[in-house]
Amino acid sequence: SQQGEEDPQALSIQEGENATMNCSYKTSINNLQWYRQNSGRGLVHLILIRSNEREKHSGRLRVTLDTSKKSSSLLITASRAADTASYFCATDAWNSGGGADRLTFGKGTHLIIQP
């Protein structure tokens, strides 16, 4: 079952513009992560935000987290053609023994940057 749901499913913008993707989830989390996947390849970790954080930056990436709304957003500023990829949010689920035993991924936002 999907915990996170990304929105929009697909996004096409011009190079240089900013791209914003949203993620909503259903249950309480400890951390939320964003990953990127180039076509048919493995996922690459972009950024992790903890449940007690509201905003985090990494280079051209800005992630926000609103635990009251169970939502997160990923902003990519000054987009480049190389940013074309699918972006996934992932939430953790803790087991009774402590520690997260899995990440649950949404279906992703497919981002296309037009040169």
Add this chain to the structure above:
Amino acid sequence: DSGVTQTPKHLITATGQRVTLRCSPRSGDLSVYWYQQSLDQGLQFLIQYYNGEERAKGNILERFSAQQFPDLHSELNLSSLELGDSALYFCASSPWAADEKLFFGSGTQLSVL
């Protein structure tokens, strides 16, 4: 390069057959995760192993099984294959748990004909 190695990269087989997918985690990582990615279901968590022991099970079919060996490499066995098993299978690893970032392999593309 994530440091996670998956073999083979591509696998084409027929319905009813059995295949084994192999994964070598990043050096020092104790946790291995298997995921299945298909167009309709997205990325589905199958199973996690930690230091040789099964730790969590997700949407893994009874026809599928996995194990993690003492050298920490892992194998995912898929048997009685059906057309619907065609998908991209990923292995990922982390030092301990899934609240850390996962390092993904490049996947095995399985085609069942």
